[in-house]
Amino acid sequence: MTAPHPVPDTSPDVEGEIAHEQAHVDRVYAELEKATRRAADVEADGLARGRTSRTGDVRDEEMTGLFERDALVYAAARRRAMIDKQYEGLVFGRLDLGTEQSTAAEREVRYIGRLGVRDDEYEPLVVDWRAPAASAFYRATPVDPMGVVRRRVLRSRGATVIGAEDDLMVPEAPDDLVVLGDGALIAALTRSRGRQMRDIVATIQRHQDEAIRAPSRGITEISGGPGTGKTVVALHRAAYLLYSERRRYENGGILVVGPSAAYTAYIERVLPSLGEESVSLRALGDLVDGMTAVRVDSPEVAAVKGSLRIRRLLSRLASRPPAGAAREFRSFVGGHAVRLDEHVLRRLRSDVLRGHQHNLGTDAARTALAEAAWRSVRQGERDAFLDAFDGSREVDEFMASWWRQLDPRELLLSLADTDHVYGLSRGVLDQEEAAALAYSYREALELGTWSASDAALVDELVSRLGAMQEVEREEVGFYDIEELDDLASYGVVDVRAGVDRRVAPEESYHVVTPADARERLMQGRIDRASGYAHVLVDEAQDLSPMQWRMLARRGRTASWTVVGDAAQASWADLAEAGRAREEAFAGQERRAFHMDTNYRNAREIFDHARDVILPLVPDADIPDAVRETGVDPVVRAVDGSLAEAAAQAVEQLLEEVEGSIAVIPARRWEDRLAALDGAGDGRVRVIDPLSTKGLEWDATVVVDPDAITEESPGGVRVLYVVLTRAAHRMHVLRPA
Known part of the structure; x- marks a missing residue:
């Protein structure tokens, strides 16, 4: 990045400049109030258009009125909501366009903000930051000023201007031009970080x-x-x-x-x-809609669930008969005894799945079953036999077991059975990996939470199975309520889904679990x-x-x-x-x-992180940190309690910085440091290393960096992330 020309060391009437900007901002907010009233009037007009006092057949007029009303009300409400959201710091920038020789009367002044605002004569008071006319606010440099003499960033609290920072884009400021501050970007970088990321729309380079x-x-x-x-x-x-x-x-x-x-x-x-x-x-x-997954798997399990080879296991899982499915079909149809053995049923399933996803193939499966039943009999009228087959309650009962709708989460939970995983994963996983995978789903059933890796597996299964289809209650009407309750208590019928899940204990894949944990895992509807x-x-x-x-x-x-x-x-x-x-x-x-420019970290902090990553990842993309504090990170071996040392570091940092502080421990220290979360009137947060991705704080306390490297799936790369979260101060504590 090319730095702006040095700002002259002048002593401007700062109060006068702020007052001048405040006058313009006041005018903008006055127009905004008018816009709010206009939006409210449009909304009221829209509501009025939905009413009619005419009598007789006015259906078309009423429908047209309702449509106009809805369109006007929606547009007006949206405009009002947008205005409300942009109230804070609406005007954040100003461009003075001209040349070094231009006078104040000759220069164009263009204000930049979150919304475009015009006055009653439709003259622009504020240009929307995304409009082409605003691009020079971000793109102008001293090398290519794009007609900009001065770029000013306004800092506001609500509708009140509290400060301004200028960048001069020409070698020398015109005599009548006041220049404030040390540059907008550096001013923005030195402010404290809050709990949420601030948009830096005013300081984009x-x-x-x-x-x-x-x-x-x-x-x-x-x-x-x-x-x-x-x-x-x-x-x-x-x-x-x-x-x-x-x-x-x-x-x-x-x-x-x-x-x-x-x-x-x-x-x-x-x-x-x-x-x-x-x-x-x-x-x-x-x-995945209908699913929330926040837990993090161990690195070994995450590697299995994330790799493409897991697709072979999922393919086998989706193509096999569901748990408890009938293994043969026996019925009396149209006066004929029908028997289809397990081999025939497997072939039928395979044929249907070649052309249909399981959850979308129920009709095709029933048709294939009917044709196979007819081929086994071949007596009497074919149409009469198929009609009788279609109306058979025994066929309904069989289909509810053999080809029931499958929830992909149910299939994943069946992997809690280690032997079942061994059978599915031959040629895909070794025994240690298979056992770890099964353990992860027993853990899910114990905790009632999915891991983030599971979402991708559920999504993969949805793409294979198809979305679950609604099943009419009548399809299991041959059970009375008491029978359903009995079967549910046996663990073999999902009453909510309205389908038969009769599973003999010796045939079941899944591990019997507390009902509330399984209930949490199965909440919501999974869709494509x-x-x-x-x-x-x-x-x-x-x-x-x-x-x-x-x-x-x-x-x-x-x-x-x-x-x-x-x-x-x-x-x-x-x-x-x-x-x-x-x-x-x-x-x-x-x-x-x-x-290639690091705006977040003080150079002293980033130099420490760079020295950690480069010996192990020599091709790491190392940016140039542009800001210095003169304060080196505190890096020390603790001969004693790491928890006490972390608490002392937090206490010190609360005095040194005004903003947010993160304590980032290795997993083994999380419980002992949990009490620090929320300290300092909520300024302190305890967070695990993987969850720090993309986040930043004014200061951090990193606890046991070697353990963070050992237990993280990315090793030293994750530690590198942790070491680059602090803007101003960092303490790194390791056991002696």
């Missing part, structure tokens, strides 16, 4: 703006080391796409995917603050993935191949923005993930943007 405004089609890749602003750039790109091609992206939707629930909570304010709500913000474990017009993936280096497949189903016709840094990867096999990633992109055109 030129190379970042180029990525934000890149063409919408194809794949836009944004790479760079820690603290380079990749996430903020990507989120502002989403807002820009919605602004520049609203119909396409508002109708099709934008999916923003982050690594964890902690991450999504951190950034959820950014897009709404920019005026965009047509965005679905999901953690990887929440991508919805497609989006644009998919934005942050921390892409962490995605497993199976997670890339899950994303691909949501982005088959989408454009993509992909953000990542290989040096921070927690997924070990980057080559396999890369192949799955390329398949998801489906050969679309690509453009790449590289961020």
